Amino acid sequence: MQNRQFIESGILESYLLGLASESEQVEVKRYADEYPDVQEHLFDLDKDLQEFFLINSVPPPPEIRDELELLVGKHELQKNGTSRDSGNKKRVYTEEKPKEDYLEIEVNDTHIRVHKLWRPAFFVIFLLSKVFLILALYYFFKTSSLEEEIGRLRQQNIEIHKK
């Protein structure tokens, strides 16, 4: 009866989720050690919690796995490097590096990474190109209208001289 109350109090769920206080954790451990049915219920609950969170699971984008692969490889490399350095300080650095020090990367990404300053630089270049285009068109039309005006004035001049 006492165990049933303990099980239904919600303390076991809180314990498994990491929400229980220290005194509650001690209490749960004591009960689990003392009463096999409480321990069994704890294992059942653990299974239930797992099922609940599995139902609500969301697959992450595949790129994250690639990033993790690189990250883990990098960590391994650093670990190997430091352990080798500490273990053999008089290492001769002229020798060829072992092949496992190199990280094999398979690039299947169609994107490139550029410095963040490229964005304003590209914007400025784009803006300047538009300004120059407008200026070029403006002067082109201005010159052609002036040429027409000169031609017309020349024609007038010739007619005046003829008279």
Add this chain to the structure above:
Amino acid sequence: MSDLQHYQDKNLLHSSSAGGRSEQLALYDKYSSMAYGIILNILPDPKMAQEVLLNLFASSQLRACDSYPFSYAGCVIKLARSKALEAKQKVASLSSVSEDGEDTQVNSPDNIFDLAFRKGLSIDLVAERLNISRQDVLKGIHLFFKTNRQS
């Protein structure tokens, strides 16, 4: 999860700490969806959630699951939650945005679970917010899982 399953996961981790990259990735393949679901519940921004997920599976803290007495998944659940809450607190302190005062009056098991698990409030704080006793909060969490089990 069966004892055999836990044993297999422990073995995976042992080989992972011994330097097996593929074993660490195997753990990721097995638990990343579940962890990502938990993290997204706490941090709705997918970019941030992905960072936390990456951090979780690359961290050495995952090795602590080796000595966890229950299922490996249970340990991942706890770790995913704590990492997501940690990131959420960092973001909240940077942007000084607080969610205080949001839907605090409903005493439903769903709301109790939401405040305690997803929003990271302690049991005492949840009790204070909802004007109920600590026992009622624990009971609410129990009812939340009981209802989910039955449905």
